[in-house]
Amino acid sequence: MLYREAGQFKTTYAEDMAIFPIHQDRIALAILLGIAFIGVPLLADFDIWPFGSDYLLRAILLPFLILALAAIGVNILVGYCGQISLGSGAFMAVGAYSAYKLGTGVHIPLAWLGFAISIPPLPVLLSILLGGLTAAVVGILFGIPSLRIKGLYLAVATLAAQFFFDWVFLRVAWFTNYAPSGSVNAPTLDFFGLNVGTPIERYMLCLIFVTVFAFLAKNLVRGNLGRQWMAIRDMDIAAELIGIRPLYAKLTAFAVSSFIIGVAGALWAFVYLGSWEPLAFSIERSLQLLFMVIIGGLGSIMGSFIGAAFILILPIMLNLLPTQLGVPLSTETITHLEFIIFGSLICYLLIKEPHGFARLISIGKEKLRLWPFPY
Amino acid sequence: MRMPDTSEILLQVEGVSLAFGGVKALRNVSLDIRKGEIRAIIGPNGAGKTSMLNVINGFYHPNRGAITFKGRTRAQMQPFEASRGGIARTFQNVALFKGMSALDNIMAGRTLKMRRGLLWQMLRYGPALAEEIEHRHRVEEIIDFLEIEPIRKVPVARLPYGLQKRVELGRALAMEPDLLLLDEPMAGMNLEEKKDMSRFILDVNDYYGTTIALIEHDMAVVMDLSHRVVVLDHGVKIADGTPDEVKKNQGVIDAYLGIAH
Known part of the structure; x- marks a missing residue:
């Protein structure tokens, strides 16, 4: 019942190296997954509050899942490998637009060579994954400066990626299939003949993506590659001395991170937005993702989820609270208050716990293990 | 103490000079490290001991001279090449992944x-x-x-x-590693910790047969642990030999205690 490790003996290293070596944690995860995979669809099926309207699914859970996925990607680069990036929005855009191009068919007329490259429209799943792969390649390209520059200077270099792709997708009409408004529509979401249309179906689709990627990312960061990333983050000179090549470690971090962010971008465009324009992936998105990772916890997969939830849900709560309490406030006042409270909360949190919510939770767990004794 | 069985040379440093601008950290230093031995590098502050280790594992690239490791001679190498070749090291101020x-x-x-x-x-x-x-x-x-x-x-x-x-x-x-470089493994330790660390160093050498080059300021430790000692002062090698030989060397005594002018 209590959160105790006593009596849980590990007899193999495999047991000791499990993701959740403590029994109670495994139960908690099972319950959480059960709610997410079975509970929510059931509630939604029976139209039980709060799933009576689609609001909760469509406006909160869906963006939460997709942005949590993107935050995992950002966390791999910023939190685990220590390379500050302000180009996450651009990598999302690359994922979204290349998935869009692949999903609607690529046609590159090479008139001067006398032929054209044509790829017929690919299935949605394949185009989303290939969109991620394109983002990974772009990520590697924009990660090359990280071999020479660090910290804030690298942040500025990745900012270049952000502005470059903002411009590309706005100005190069080929990417938007020459849509006059610059806005594009996602192809219909058919997965192996199954059409994903209703909010609950979209939710399940994103949930599967997020669960699979979170699991794979967790495996990576606790394996050899993850240790290499963290070694580069913590002390790059010593890392080099034990045989870690900065080139390999940094570029794999950029590749894996951008792949996940690219897939999240494709999901954001296809599943959440449906139709979008380049503004959806502006610098604000990059900053939002960075805040999620910093507040949730740098170097923590779980922290990415908590950060995404905090950044997404808190403004909504702040927005709803005055009306729920019956305090008459004008919409402008509410918007201003939201900014003020949100900003001060972030400042307070970062001063109190610079390592984010994930650290708070792990401290809480440590205390709980010893409770009611102080040590 | 167990003496190394072979006189096979694992690492040979020949005529290495290293300068940072006008500061000459190492001047034409040659030394060898034999397979299986514990080799101490000592000297007063600023003698160039750490620079020597940095040259050996590829952090600094010497201006002149060559390094032969496991029979391969090279003027310079990258740190990850050194680690691939079997050189490991620890740092004076701990360089762990925090x-x-x-x-x-x-x-x-x-x-x-x-x-x-x-x-x-x-x-x-x-x-x-x-x-x-x-x-x-x-x-x-x-x-x-x-x-x-x-x-x-x-x-x-x-x-x-x-x-x-x-x-x-x-x-x-x-x-x-084949060669383990220890930069002041006992700096800032109390007597008990020093004893533990000395035991580990001897055991590593004995049990794994690892060749060790260490920098240390505690003379008692150096003289007890090492098979051979090289003394640097102002980037110049002033003595090289067994602990007993080095202890009696007038140049070493002068470097450490100063000379009456």
Whole structure:
């Protein structure tokens, strides 16, 4: 019942190296997954509050899942490998637009060579994954400066990626299939003949993506590659001395991170937005993702989820609270208050716990293990 | 004390000079390290001891001179090439990965031995898991050897200094090096910690047969531990020999105690 490790003996290293070596944690995860995979669809099926309207699914859970996925990607680069990036929005855009191009068919007329490259429209799943792969390649390209520059200077270099792709997708009409408004529509979401249309179906689709990627990312960061990333983050000179090549470690971090962010971008465009324009992936998105990772916890997969939830849900709560309490406030006042409270909360949190919510939770767990004794 | 069985030379430094602008850190220094021995590099502050280690493992590229390691001569190499060749080191001021646990720090030392690629690691199944477990076994042996079992899951930033030094030694040992460079392994330690560390150094040399080059300021420790001592002063080699020979050398006494003018 209590959160105790006593009596849980590990007899193999495999047991000791499990993701959740403590029994109670495994139960908690099972319950959480059960709610997410079975509970929510059931509630939604029976139209039980709060799933009576689609609001909760469509406006909160869906963006939460997709942005949590993107935050995992950002966390791999910023939190685990220590390379500050302000180009996450651009990598999302690359994922979204290349998935869009692949999903609607690529046609590159090479008139001067006398032929054209044509790829017929690919299935949605394949185009989303290939969109991620394109983002990974772009990520590697924009990660090359990280071999020479660090910290804030690298942040500025990745900012270049952000502005470059903002411009590309706005100005190069080929990417938007020459849509006059610059806005594009996602192809219909058919997965192996199954059409994903209703909010609950979209939710399940994103949930599967997020669960699979979170699991794979967790495996990576606790394996050899993850240790290499963290070694580069913590002390790059010593890392080099034990045989870690900065080139390999940094570029794999950029590749894996951008792949996940690219897939999240494709999901954001296809599943959440449906139709979008380049503004959806502006610098604000990059900053939002960075805040999620910093507040949730740098170097923590779980922290990415908590950060995404905090950044997404808190403004909504702040927005709803005055009306729920019956305090008459004008919409402008509410918007201003939201900014003020949100900003001060972030400042307070970062001063109190610079390592984010994930650290708070792990401290809480440590205390709980010893409770009611102080040590 | 056990003397090294061979006189085979593992590392030969020939006529190395190193300058930073006008500062000449090393001037035409030659020294050799024989296989299986404990070799001490001593000297007053600023003598160029750490510069010597940095030249050996590829951090600094000497202006002149050459280094022969395992029969291969080269003017300079990159740090990761040195580690690939089997040179490991610890630092004067501990250079651990602060955000990682003691176990992960030592596991990171096995990087070069781990072969499975990104996709396998992502699945962490089959060969990748087997590899991880195999290396965990080796790392646990080292943890056992260094007597740090209780702290294996503790983030190293929280450990006291003496234990951090021990974890750093563990990380270097995890590389299974042929040559281990220790930069002041006992700096800032109390007597008891020094005794422990001396024991580990002797055991490493004895048990794994690792060749060790160490810099140390505690003369009692140096004279007891090492087979041969080289003395540097102002970037120049002033003495080289067994501890007894070095102790009697007038140049060494002058360098340490000063000369009456």
